Amino acid sequence: MEIIYLLIPISLILLGLIVWILLWAVGDGQYDDLEGPAHRILMDEDRIVDDKSEQAKK
Amino acid sequence: MVSNLSKSESMPGCDDSGTGVAGACFHCGLALSPDLDFRLAIDGAERAMCCHGCLAVAQAIIAAGHENFYRVRTETAPTGRELIPDFIRESEIYDTAEIQRQYVHRLDAEICEASLILEGITCAACIWLIEQYLAGLRGVEQVRVNYATQRALVRWDDSRIRLSEILHSIRKIGYRAVPYDPNRQQELHRRQRGQQLRRLAVAGLFGMQVMMLSISLYAGAWSGMEQSFTFFFRWLSLGLTLPVMFYAAIPFFHSAWRDLAQRRVGMDVPVSIAILVAFASSCMATLTGDGEIYFDSIVMFVFFLSASRYFENMARQRCAGSVEKLVQSLPLTATRLQANGDREATVAAATLAIGDRVLIRPGETVPADGTLVSGFSALDESLLNGESNPLDKQPGDRLLGGSINVTNPLQMEVGAVGADTVMAEIQRSIERAQADKPPLALLADRVAARFISIVLLVVAGVAIFWWIEDAERWFDIALAVLIVSCPCALSLAMPTAISAMLGKMQACGLLVKRAAALEKLNHVTHVVFDKTGTLTLGKPVLSQVVSAAPYDSAECLGIAAAIEQHSAHPLARALVHAAGDIADRELSGVFSVAGGGLHARIDDVDYFIGNCEFITANSCAEIPGQWLESIDSDALSAVILACADEVMALFTFVDELREDAITTIESLCARGISVTLMSGDRAAATRQVALQTGIGNCRAGLTPQQKMEAVQDLQTAGAVVLMVGDGINDAPVLAGADVSIAAAGASSLARVNADIVLIADRLDGIDQVFHMADRTRRVIRQNMAWALFYNFGAIPVAAIGLVAPWLAAIGMSLSSLLVVINALRLTR
Structure with a gap:
């Protein structure tokens, strides 16, 4: 069971990493809008005929 | 296209999008008018629209290739009914240098950035639509819409597109956008x-x-x-x-x-x-x-x-x-005139001083309080006093900042600015009312404080007792008592139930701002409704056309609408809207008389349209006694169309009730709550609505102060009052009532002061609020009962030394867990 002295520090390092990622995500504003992206991902965007793509075709 | 086609019922394929309902506008979901027929092919099927506005919006959306919006949306879109007339000039104000300095952030010479507040977002498909549409505009570099806060951050190239054009584009697809200053507070x-x-x-x-x-x-x-x-x-x-x-x-x-x-x-x-x-x-x-x-x-x-x-x-x-x-109640800019009245300059409204002369064009908002110097016009003061019809004003009359000039240009001498205006006074009275409100949280704190003092005393007593009795075990036992009595479950009982409830309410389209209000909701004995905009939609709708013998109603409506296109009066707009497509007619000699009506000449025939006084004063026509009677008895707003020597048609208008007003009031009555209607509007109009909805008590013609006093009278008589309102004039009452709900589309002041805001444009949320409050109260009671039972039951057991501290800790955690799980039942 001495392996636990190795496994637990590893899990702690992972924990530190997760905390760091989470804090970064909060700071980056990833949690500012929790509802929009869930819907946004469902929308197809390939039917758009906008000025820019038309310009690109020309 | 005025036609007598039957209602465009059962549109094929209307129901497959989930939000399209037969008999309702495909775009905004409002009921279709039986005499109108607007159709547009969307997604391979003919869709019925209710008005020009929606048709134009839908066309703009389809033309830009965003049909997808109709497929993925979960709610109907905001209606286009009011968007068309006056957005163009309004948004150009935002191109002036002064306004730009306030709202626009320049990243470099050409690239600008501004934050926009969006109105009319009903579901997530809206943000997609806005983002895609804006991103497709030439010169727009980046768009980010935040669904939760309903804000957009737009970055554009100023040399290729102007801010006003961006705002204009957003309007074109049916939303309203206003730049705002993301201030320090936010x-x-x-x-x-x-x-x-x-x-x-x-x-x-x-x-x-x-x-x-x-x-x-x-x-x-x-x-x-x-x-x-x-x-x-x-x-x-x-x-x-x-x-x-x-x-x-x-x-x-x-x-x-x-x-x-x-x-x-x-x-x-x-x-x-x-x-x-x-x-x-x-x-x-x-x-x-x-x-x-x-x-x-x-x-x-x-x-x-x-x-x-x-x-x-x-x-x-x-x-x-x-x-x-919501758009600011006071305008950003004002048109200042030189003393002799001939030079105008656009200045920021905040820079106006007492004695300045300002020009207020029709459709503009009065920028400050003052005295009317020249011009006759009708002013819409509904934001301030709830009066739904515009009031006539003549030189020497007082104008209030925040009211809207409806008919003719006016010149005003500024009499009060900033903190001295009536608008500011209303705001202050609201602040006072808020300060008066006894916060329920204090009570909960007091109870907990007393509880913890008792616990501390008990712990001390137990420690002393065991110190004398068995010096080895005193710390263990005292600690076990302290742990076991730790009011974890007790302090979790309320907040967990409340946060579960908040989440659930939000999902139902109800925003609860002060959770403490929910507790009071259970004791509500009286509900006070405002009329205009709360029980009714707040906009006049043409209800009836009575034509005199030789004339045809549809023809009269066509003529009336053609003339009324030249007026911004709400009744005129209702007429134009009801007429739908207006045939091109040669109009000449259009003039309007403030508070009266319009004159115009079509094909060499003089037409007059307006109220009774205007018609009798200007044409030789005699108004049939029957008409006069029906105008008086129904207390409806009415307009008469006449030519030089005879009357042609009578148009009557109603402020339509919200669809679910009657059922909502029925369900409130079923709960044994007495319902009162208090309105600033005329007695007859108020009584009419009271009759329709089955409200027994109604009081009309109340100023905000009188409303407040009426509510306070109820409160001193022992009633717990729930106020439902929407206007700025309701704001002080909302703050003063025990519990307050702001209806959908309420003015910003009303929203600030309400405990609960209805997000969905429906009244049945009120019933839901009561239901949820009831469930929440039950869960809180169960939680409290359990927590108290556990704490008080466990303390004696721990005090006689039967509970080891670790067992106490498990007990405490389990009891907290039980409370949390019980609270989570509310989310189902």
């Missing part, structure tokens, strides 16, 4: 939210580790565990609890310290004592290797408490944000 809110979330994350993540370790420790205590592992796990738990203690739990200590410094005992004082004592004794136990540790209880406690506070705070901030969303 930035502060955002940072605070981030901070809270970080603390919550730390408490949660480290808490999980601690819980994991303690489960092994509990299992080890049961089945045996090597001393070295126990020792290691304990130190590890201590280490992992440190970030929770010294980062996540800081706000509790902070607030407890603030309370103590002010010689009060708040809810955070017992919480902090429990956390600190448990932590100190656990540290002692870890250092000495003897005794129980309670790190698991600490982290769980901190995590649950932080979570409930985070959710409550978020709901509040979100509502504060939606408040600023």
